[in-house]
Amino acid sequence: xxxxxxxxxxxxxxxEQRYVTEAFDTNWIAPLGPNVDGFENDLETFLGNGxxxxxxxxxxxxxxxxxxxxxxTKGDEVLCQSMTFSASANPIIYQGATPVFVDSxxxxxxxxxxxxxxxxxxxxxxxxxxxxxxxVHLYGMPFKVDEIVKISEKYEIPLVEDAAExxxxxxxxxxxxxxxxxxxxxxxxxKIITTSGGGALVSNDPSVKEKAxxxxxxxxxxxxxxxxxxxxxxxxxxxxxxxxxxxQMEVLNDHVALRQGNNAMYQELFEMSNGxxxxxxxxxxxxxxxxxxxxxxxxxxxxxxxxxxxxxSAENIESRPLWKPMHLQPVFKEAPVYGGNISEKLFExxxxxxxxSNLTRDEKHRIRTVIEQFT
Numbered sequence: 001x002x003x004x005x006x007x008x009x010x011x012x013x014x015x016e017q018r019y020v021t022e023a024f025d026t027n028w029i030a031p032l033g034p035n036v037d038g039f040e041n042d043l044e045t046f047l048g049n050g051x052x053x054x055x056x057x058x059x060x061x062x063x064x065x066x067x068x069x070x071x072x073t074k075g076d077e078v079l080c081q082s083m084t085f086s087a088s089a090n091p092i093i094y095q096g097a098t099p100v101f102v103d104s105x106x107x108x109x110x111x112x113x114x115x116x117x118x119x120x121x122x123x124x125x126x127x128x129x130x131x132x133x134x135x136v137h138l139y140g141m142p143f144k145v146d147e148i149v150k151i152s153e154k155y156e157i158p159l160v161e162d163a164a165e166x167x168x169x170x171x172x173x174x175x176x177x178x179x180x181x182x183x184x185x186x187x188x189x190x191k192i193i194t195t196s197g198g199g200a201l202v203s204n205d206p207s208v209k210e211k212a213x214x215x216x217x218x219x220x221x222x223x224x225x226x227x228x229x230x231x232x233x234x235x236x237x238x239x240x241x242x243x244x245x246x247x248q249m250e251v252l253n254d255h256v257a258l259r260q261g262n263n264a265m266y267q268e269l270f271e272m273s274n275g276x277x278x279x280x281x282x283x284x285x286x287x288x289x290x291x292x293x294x295x296x297x298x299x300x301x302x303x304x305x306x307x308x309x310x311x312x313s314a315e316n317i318e319s320r321p322l323w324k325p326m327h328l329q330p331v332f333k334e335a336p337v338y339g340g341n342i343s344e345k346l347f348e349x350x351x352x353x354x355x356x357s358n359l360t361r362d363e364k365h366r367i368r369t370v371i372e373q374f375t
Contacts, residue, residue: 005317005366008190008292011255011358016247023239031217033239035246042249043185043200049178051202052209055237055245056216059164059186059199063134064091065212065235066160066182066201072097072131079119079133079157081111081143082325083343088134088162089326100130101327103339107282109346110143111135113151115339120155122338132158137166137176138323139279139352140192140259140291145171145179152181160184164199167192168256168289177202187241192255192291192357193248195241256289258357263290266353269368273375275301292355294322296346303374305351311370312354322350 019035028034036055043053056062072078074096080089082101092099102119105112116133123130133152135143152159161180163169169176177183180202187198201212214220219232237245248255263280270276275298281288297305305321312319324347327337354367 013251019243028239031236035242039242039245050204054212060087061235062184062199062201076131101337104343113147119338136162140289142171170287195245255357320352
């Protein structure tokens with residue numbers, strides 16, 4: 001059988017081992033050290049816009065701390081994009097709060113500003129003004145930043161920008177990860193760059209970073225003994241993982257270009273296919289890193305997304321349905337939801353295609369061969 005082609009596998013650039021070796025040689029095997037500082041500095045330089053970055057153990061940890069720092073507690077409500085990975089919504093539950101899900105719009109597949117404002121007005125009318133909102137740049141595609149930020153400011157509801165999938169994407173020339181009251185990044189093994197596991201919290205307020213790091217290192221007070229006046233967490237990134245991240249930052253722009261090239265390949269392959277839409281930017285304001293390239297297959301096509309997925313599987317090639325909306329997940333079945341059925345239709349008819357920045361010429365040929373059977 002042919003070797004496995006993964007949806008999005010880790011792609012090392014070559015310098016990672018040097019930073020990791022330095023950590024071993026200097027005995028910095030801890031959740032602090034020069035690689036952690038260096039990785040945070042690299043990210044702050046890349047993002048610009050006065051960003052202050054706290055390197056953490058995961059993107060989920062960053063989301064959890066973001067909600068804590070925004071004062072979300074038991075009984076509160078938090079607006080959340082429905083079409084996303086469960087990690088966007090789970091930290092709401094960690095805090096004893098209730099997620100209020102908002103449907104997508106068709107241009108970017110992200111949180112619909114119209115339904116968002118509808119949800120806010122309705123929750124306020126019920127005496128439950130949301131404490132925060134979580135919007136996601138899905139598959140690397142920026143959400144409608146101007147509209148979402150305007151609503152956040154109008155109703156004074158802080159925005160948590162989930163940029164887990166969008167490092168290297170921009171909106172109107174500004175990097176994703178710099179638009180939120182607090183923003184988060186992920187460096188999971190399948191992301192645009194990886195630290196094997198890891199994430200980051202981003203804010204333009206240095207005190208927010210300081211508070212995040214305090215909570216992420218067990219909230220130990222300044223005392224000669226172990227004194228705690230706050231509940232803390234073990235959420236800091238290790239110096240080893242940060243060393244991988246430093247090497248990955250050196251190839252981030254290359255990885256973005258390669259994934260954008262994959263998207264261009266899929267546009268060419270499906271160009272003549274009726275009823276197939278390759279997910280691309282709605283206009284020149286949006287630049288996606290195309291972390292994952294995706295398609296939607298309508299009834300006008302002569303095949304279904306499922307049929308293509310099964311054909312890939314038969315050739316040992318991984319593909320995957322789009323995210324199942326959170327309001328359809330059994331664990332969130334009681335949560336309020338606002339909007340239509342855009343996210344549901346995308347889930348029913350969409351497919352994520354192999355998108356790794358390390359796809360070889362032979363692997364692309366195998367992918368092309370499967371697709372050409374349908375087109």
